[in-house]
Amino acid sequence: MAFSLKLRWSIGARLAVAFAAVAGLAVAANLLAVHEIAVVRTTRIVPVSVPAPAPPIVVPVAAPTATKSMNAEGLIAAIVQYEGAVRSNVVVHNEESDNRVDDALKGLDQETRDFDAQASGVVSPSRLQKLHARLAIYRSRAEELGHTADTRQDTLEKFSGRLGALDARTKESLDRAWKIFGRVIARKSLIDLNACLDDIRRRFESVPATDDYDHGALNAVAASEAAFSATLQKSAKDLVQSQGGAWVEQMRADMAELSALQSSLVQMDTQRRVALDDLAQESTSLVALTRTLKPAPATAAAAEVSAPPAISQPSANALDGVAEPLGERTIESTSTSARPNEHAALIGWISAAVLLLMLMISVWTVRSIVGPVRRMRSATRRLAGGEVSVQVARGGILELDDLAVSFNQMAEQLAAAHALARGYQDQLEAKVEQRTRELQHLAEHDPLTHLPNRRQLFMHLKTVLARAQANGTYVGVFFLDLDNFKTINDSMGHAFGDRVLEAIAEQLRETAGPGGFTARLGGDEFTVVCDSADSEEAVRTVGWELVRAFQKPVTINGRELMISISVGASVYPDHGIDADALLRAADAALFRAKALGRSQLSVFSAELLEAASVKFSTEQGLRHAMEREEFELVFQPEVDAVTLNTGLVEALLRWRLPDGRLASPAEFLTVAEESGLIMEISDWTLRSAIQAASQWHHGPWPQARVAINLSSRQLLDIRFVDRVMDLLREYRLPPQCIEIELTENVLQTGAATIEVLRCLRANGLAIALDDFGTGYSSLASLEQLPLTRVKLDRTLIASIHTSPRSAAIARAIVGLCHSLGLEVTAEGIECPEQLFLLIDQAPMYLQGYLLARPVPAEKLLGVIETLPNHMQSLLLASPVAVTASDGSAREEYPATLRHAL
Numbered sequence: 001m002a003f004s005l006k007l008r009w010s011i012g013a014r015l016a017v018a019f020a021a022v023a024g025l026a027v028a029a030n031l032l033a034v035h036e037i038a039v040v041r042t043t044r045i046v047p048v049s050v051p052a053p054a055p056p057i058v059v060p061v062a063a064p065t066a067t068k069s070m071n072a073e074g075l076i077a078a079i080v081q082y083e084g085a086v087r088s089n090v091v092v093h094n095e096e097s098d099n100r101v102d103d104a105l106k107g108l109d110q111e112t113r114d115f116d117a118q119a120s121g122v123v124s125p126s127r128l129q130k131l132h133a134r135l136a137i138y139r140s141r142a143e144e145l146g147h148t149a150d151t152r153q154d155t156l157e158k159f160s161g162r163l164g165a166l167d168a169r170t171k172e173s174l175d176r177a178w179k180i181f182g183r184v185i186a187r188k189s190l191i192d193l194n195a196c197l198d199d200i201r202r203r204f205e206s207v208p209a210t211d212d213y214d215h216g217a218l219n220a221v222a223a224s225e226a227a228f229s230a231t232l233q234k235s236a237k238d239l240v241q242s243q244g245g246a247w248v249e250q251m252r253a254d255m256a257e258l259s260a261l262q263s264s265l266v267q268m269d270t271q272r273r274v275a276l277d278d279l280a281q282e283s284t285s286l287v288a289l290t291r292t293l294k295p296a297p298a299t300a301a302a303a304e305v306s307a308p309p310a311i312s313q314p315s316a317n318a319l320d321g322v323a324e325p326l327g328e329r330t331i332e333s334t335s336t337s338a339r340p341n342e343h344a345a346l347i348g349w350i351s352a353a354v355l356l357l358m359l360m361i362s363v364w365t366v367r368s369i370v371g372p373v374r375r376m377r378s379a380t381r382r383l384a385g386g387e388v389s390v391q392v393a394r395g396g397i398l399e400l401d402d403l404a405v406s407f408n409q410m411a412e413q414l415a416a417a418h419a420l421a422r423g424y425q426d427q428l429e430a431k432v433e434q435r436t437r438e439l440q441h442l443a444e445h446d447p448l449t450h451l452p453n454r455r456q457l458f459m460h461l462k463t464v465l466a467r468a469q470a471n472g473t474y475v476g477v478f479f480l481d482l483d484n485f486k487t488i489n490d491s492m493g494h495a496f497g498d499r500v501l502e503a504i505a506e507q508l509r510e511t512a513g514p515g516g517f518t519a520r521l522g523g524d525e526f527t528v529v530c531d532s533a534d535s536e537e538a539v540r541t542v543g544w545e546l547v548r549a550f551q552k553p554v555t556i557n558g559r560e561l562m563i564s565i566s567v568g569a570s571v572y573p574d575h576g577i578d579a580d581a582l583l584r585a586a587d588a589a590l591f592r593a594k595a596l597g598r599s600q601l602s603v604f605s606a607e608l609l610e611a612a613s614v615k616f617s618t619e620q621g622l623r624h625a626m627e628r629e630e631f632e633l634v635f636q637p638e639v640d641a642v643t644l645n646t647g648l649v650e651a652l653l654r655w656r657l658p659d660g661r662l663a664s665p666a667e668f669l670t671v672a673e674e675s676g677l678i679m680e681i682s683d684w685t686l687r688s689a690i691q692a693a694s695q696w697h698h699g700p701w702p703q704a705r706v707a708i709n710l711s712s713r714q715l716l717d718i719r720f721v722d723r724v725m726d727l728l729r730e731y732r733l734p735p736q737c738i739e740i741e742l743t744e745n746v747l748q749t750g751a752a753t754i755e756v757l758r759c760l761r762a763n764g765l766a767i768a769l770d771d772f773g774t775g776y777s778s779l780a781s782l783e784q785l786p787l788t789r790v791k792l793d794r795t796l797i798a799s800i801h802t803s804p805r806s807a808a809i810a811r812a813i814v815g816l817c818h819s820l821g822l823e824v825t826a827e828g829i830e831c832p833e834q835l836f837l838l839i840d841q842a843p844m845y846l847q848g849y850l851l852a853r854p855v856p857a858e859k860l861l862g863v864i865e866t867l868p869n870h871m872q873s874l875l876l877a878s879p880v881a882v883t884a885s886d887g888s889a890r891e892e893y894p895a896t897l898r899h900a901l
Helices: 011-032 073-091 095-119 125-175 188-205 215-234 236-243 245-292 297-305 316-320 344-384 398-444 454-471 485-492 494-512 536-549 579-596 606-628 669-675 678-697 720-730 744-749 751-762 779-784 804-819 832-839 857-877 895-900
Strands: 178-180 183-185 474-482 517-522 525-533 554-556 559-561 565-572 601-603 631-640 646-656 706-709 738-742 766-772 789-792 823-826 880-883 889-892
Touching: 011 344, 073 095, 073 125, 073 245, 095 125, 125 188, 125 245, 188 215, 188 236, 188 245, 215 236, 215 245, 236 245, 344 398, 398 454, 454 474, 454 517, 454 525, 454 579, 474 485, 474 494, 474 536, 474 579, 485 494, 494 517, 494 525, 494 536, 494 554, 525 536, 536 565, 536 601, 565 579, 579 601, 579 606, 606 669, 606 678, 631 678, 631 857, 646 678, 646 857, 669 678, 678 706, 678 720, 678 738, 678 857, 720 751, 738 751, 744 766, 751 766, 766 779, 789 804, 804 823, 804 832, 832 857
Parallel strands: 565 601, 646 706, 706 738, 738 766, 766 789, 789 823
Antiparallel strands: 178 183, 474 525, 474 565, 517 525, 554 559, 631 646, 880 889
16 A cells, blocks of 8 residues: 555656756757847838930931932931930830830931932932831830830849848747847748848849840859759748748749849840841941932932031940939848857856756656566456466566556456357357258258259269279269250249249259259259269169159149259260269250250250250350351342332341351351341341442342342341331432342331331331241231232142142242232242242242342342343243143143233
């Protein structure tokens, strides 16, 4: 208790005592010493005004008495006098010099008019005109010098104002400084700035205001300005603290403007000297020109008799000494002074006492700090070593004593926390062990169905394949995929789809049995492994059992659903010897099973792998075909059955393979649609076809019409209509020159695509329904689609000459289209019998290899020219056999041909 009541000095109290002692010494020094005190004294600088020199005396020239003689000396004297007035005004610019210039200018004008009156009829007009032009130039240069003098006067006023602003700001700061014994005591940095400012002012006042500057004086002014800037920069931190940042920035700005104004003055005066020299030369030249304007000999003799005495021109040197009056102004400056110290002994004793006190306080403070710090450091090491019950002895300065108390409390709390942490650690280790087991399960199982995942599948396959290789047995790997699972997700929602996947997983567990292995690879894809099979047929049997297991309803959330699966199977060792190969083979077989329809099993074969390889190579080739420009367009005519002329041509896409063979769309369009490349290919086809139609329309075939096949994916793009119209505008092609062909599966893409077709039709493009008559055909398409043409499918045309039913169907479709106002094209005509049966169904268009094969654009016009003759040759070659009413048989040509003949 006695220890706790002991008086303890804090480090702040000790430092306060030391600070008070030092402050007392400082006050005593300020009161008793003047040696280090900066004293501001005020001086006045009153520049003496220098009177401007008298203008040059011009001797008046007596005018000639002869009325018929011409005397140019008056004009010459006026020119010289005007030059002198301008020079005086430039050097010493004031109101008096301005009036002198005005008087000289009036005299010059009067002398010019008098000279013109005397020279009339004596001097040629061209020479007088030249004199007037030179006089105008001379006066223009003199006026420019006057403007220069005004500008220089303004610059001088700005310089004086900026110097005054710097001086006023410095004086104001000095006025706020501390004053003692009647003297101003200020910061040394502020006094240095004021001294530099005085130096600038004195040196600038010493610069003569004449044409010819003293470069030594100019350099001295520049040196003073540099010293001011350096002092301001050096003392910036101190001045910011005492005067503020805005004060320093304003000083910098004023000094920068002051330097710029000085540079401007030097530059203007240099230019002024050059301009004055030019004016003198112009004056001399003008006087010489005036003297050359002499009258005829008689007149000249009279002029020589009455010639006045020469007038002396004031020299430039005489004007160089003219000084500019600056006017009186009072400028305050600062200076420093010092005097011997009269109290040095007293200051020395005070300093010694303060130093002794500081030494005692320092020793006392060090001992009060070092001991407790050592004890604290030792206790900290023991605490770090695990001794949580350590305690620190109290003592030392107040802060360290408080720190020792806090340390002891912390040690007690750490001991309690250590015991609590030990209990938490045991619980944490138990939870970590549990989470590790859960993570291990998650790493090997699907979180939704709790079936083994891909990682566990590969581990299991590795084990069973090694066992099968040792035992010589078969292993079946089944790849399963739900049929139309996307429809379930879209219609019922993804949450319901998850329940479906859980039910499928449970069904697979039951079907596979305890010895089977089922895994989920992702999405709606599952894998079943059947090991220890004795033959490939046994593997096939297991696959069909899996298919049949899902042919009965599955109950999910109270609903019964029919969910079928497609299964692809691969067998070890026939289709692969490792997990990757078997899964790849089963995936290829699954692709084949889905192509066969729903609830199908497909076992891998070499043909499937080859097909997959061909598909892959085709896709890769398509990706480079656009870059290598391997796509081409060929055009097949559609012949009018009435006129035998070509009504339009169909643009057909071909792919020129690296081996030179042309591949038809049937060989690569399916792959293009599955890979997503169909949009890029279709866009190229659309542009190329419109470009070809434009070349024909604006060239040899103005009636050109081109039919372009579209992909249903293009109609899903809302920007497609704008794309077509932009291309038509780009190639300046009327919309009626293009016909869009599409198949009936466009109805499966929804009402939005039908709206796109209506927009195309509204913009003037024709719409043709291709392949009408196939399994997708319906009369509803004729009502829903905005059609202008129907193209009969080649499969229907192929049998019309051999099947009466096909012929009847073709006639019915043609008649229906005619009644609906639709044009008809029969495509795929490959024999004359088909041509003879169709030609009488006119009006219609005919297309097929019998008439013309697809040809490149550059050969099309030649084929079109020969088509009418070729059609007539085909029709005349074999007339059609008909039976008369009396039962007799005869051969007749088609009605269309008979009409043409």
